[in-house]
Amino acid sequence: MYRDRRLNLSIVNLLKAIMIILAIFMLIGFGASQTQVVYAQEDQALPTIYHIYLDDDYVGTIDDQSIVTNYIDERVEQVEQDADDGYTYGLKQELMFIPERVFNNQTNHDQILESLDEVIVIEVKATVLALGDQVVGYFANEDMVEQTLFDYKAKYVDEDILEQLEEQDTDEVELETGETKVLDVSLSEEVSLSGEVVAKDQLLSVEDGVELLEKGTLEELIHEVSEGDTLSSIAAAYDLTTETLLDLNDELDEDSLLQLEQELNVTDYVAFADVIVYEEELVEETISYQTEIEESEELYRGESETKQEGQDGEKEVHYAIERVNGEVSERETINEEIVKEAVDEIIVEGTKVIDSRGTGDFVWPAVGGYISSQYGPRWGSFHSGIDIARPSNRDILATDNGTVEKISYDANGYGHYIVINHNNGYKTLYAHLEQVDVSVGQTVPKGSKIGVMGTTGRSTGVHLHFEVSENGTTINPNHVLN
Missing domain, CATH: 2.70.70.10 (Glucose Permease (Domain IIA))
Known part of the structure; x- marks a missing residue:
């Protein structure tokens, strides 16, 4: 029994110890929460500074963003005044401010502005013209882009027609016989404009832009060798030198024998975008007469005579036409109306067999x-x-x-x-x-x-x-x- 009492006392003491340890942990936790509240209250009073980045380059810190932005605006304005070329200028790099709360603000405004002065790049604000996923070039403003696209289309459509299309609705088309009317002019690639700051020498004039659109861009193509092809003839077909063609095809040298259907890498200029013209026309067309043959035993074989003269007919045909870079790519008949029926020609051909044996009765020759x-x-x-x-x-x-x-x-x-x-x-x-x-x-x-x-x-x-x-x-x- 004595042993049982001692065992019970040990269990009680163990439980007391556990209770004391739990109480201590609870006190520690409570104290910590009180400390966190105090820190949070103190953090709200900390000053904010801003880390300045131009693109990925770190410049320094400032406690007032407007000091930097105002300085850059002043520099841009000064560059525009000095250039006096009619262009709009801007900061080429991306300016970023990353905030941070600190205990001690030790920013130096003058030093930061001096650092900015050494690294900022101020160039022309340009309008970027892209057709599809291809960047064509940079222009001083959107008006120049619009004029470039207008002049490029005018290579295939009269300017007066382009101007009329911009001003009037062409949903309803009324045509006179022999008349052709343009309904729409578009580009094969989607036009997109964006902004970018670039060096002045990267800007294109309208004339440069039109020339670039006409020339296109170089793209790698595949040429399949056909009968009669040689390295020099293939190179000439793509406006390449033989040396350039060999550089594009490592497996070839000047002594290589070409095989039929062998594929060679070549390059060629491919248009940024095709000019597509949609038009309708109403024309008068001839219906050619058909010739019918009738047989007659009254005429010898090989002899013939015209029983009825053929006459061509006439019809009016309304076409929808699609032209790509000035060439007809599709022509669809919308409607056709016969104005005059054709009259078939009837030819009578003899079937009588000529006897090659003479009758013995001779006629006057x-x-x-x-x-x-x-x-x-x-x-x-x-x-x-x-x-x-x-x-x-x-x-x-x-x-x-x-x-x-x-x-x-x-x-x-x-x-x-x-x-x-x-x-x-x-x-x-x-x-x-x-x-x-x-x-x-x-x-x-x-x-x-x-x-x-x-x-x-x-x-x-x-x-x-x-x-x-x-x-x-x-x-x-x-x-x-x-």
């Missing part, structure tokens, strides 16, 4: 005329045919069905002449022709035109020398002519 010289002895020689002169017209006719066997020229005799084989033992010859209207191998019907009478070869005047041969021997044409 000319249109009218008379025999000026007969068959037989003449001037100490033998005249193997008849001469026909003074025709009503100078057409020469095939005297019977047959096949053109020969077309030739004899300078000392027949001149231009034709021989027709009638495939029945007879052949006929037509000489002194001025014009031949058939070809060798052609089948000709009786009475069809084969040429024009003339005076070629050995001839005393315009006439037709006409011969008939039977089984290879000439005979008197008068015996067979009707």
Whole structure:
């Protein structure tokens, strides 16, 4: 039992000790909270200073921001007065103030201003023109940017039209026939303007800006080798030297053999933005007539005649047109109206087959005329045919069905002449022709035109020398002519 009492006393003493320790910790915590309240109250009375940074460079501290900003404003104003060039100036660096509360403020205003004077950079406030994600350049003001873009568009659209587009609404378009109207002019890239302070020599004039927009910017491109390409021809195509092309392609040297479809790195000027012109036009266009063919057994194969003359029609077409840098990139028909219908031409073509075998009945080989010289002895020689002169017209006719066997020229005799084989033992010859209207191998019907009478070869005047041969021997044409 004695041991149990001692154990109970030990437990009680342990609990008392724990209670005492907890009480001490609570007192310490309470004291700390009281101390924090005191510090917070004291902190509210501390002065604030400002750490000055220009971009990422530390300049010093100041207890009044206005001292620095006023000083910079005065310096900017002084630079503008001294320059007297019409530009607006500003601080190039980014000015930042970072506050801090301190126990002891020991800032020196004069020293800070001297430090600022050594490091601040004052240059021209510029308007930055960007097209898409490409910076084009820097201009003195927004008006110059607007004028530059206006003049660039005016390379492809008349200035008067651009000015009208700025002043009037073009939603409703009324066009006369033959009239074209511009509805809108835009750039292929979004225009964005921002501000930046830059050196004066970085500023662009309007003329410089337009020239830069026309020239574009250099970009890397890929050229695929095609048949006939050489290093020098590829370089010239992209306005490069061969040395520059080799520098752009490390795997090449002057002795490299190019392979078809091999890809080479090249550079070329790419426009900052294209000028896109949207317009509509109303034009009158011709509707070409169509030709219809009809067959007829009344005409020989190869012969034809016009049954109905064709006449073109007319239509008015309303187009919507898109031009990129002056070239038509898209043309869409909005509406078309037929003003006059076209009349088809009708041609009748013969299907009758020409019999190449003669009938044996010979027709007169000319249109009218008379025999000026007969068959037989003449001037100490033998005249193997008849001469026909003074025709009503100078057409020469095939005297019977047959096949053109020969077309030739004899300078000392027949001149231009034709021989027709009638495939029945007879052949006929037509000489002194001025014009031949058939070809060798052609089948000709009786009475069809084969040429024009003339005076070629050995001839005393315009006439037709006409011969008939039977089984290879000439005979008197008068015996067979009707």
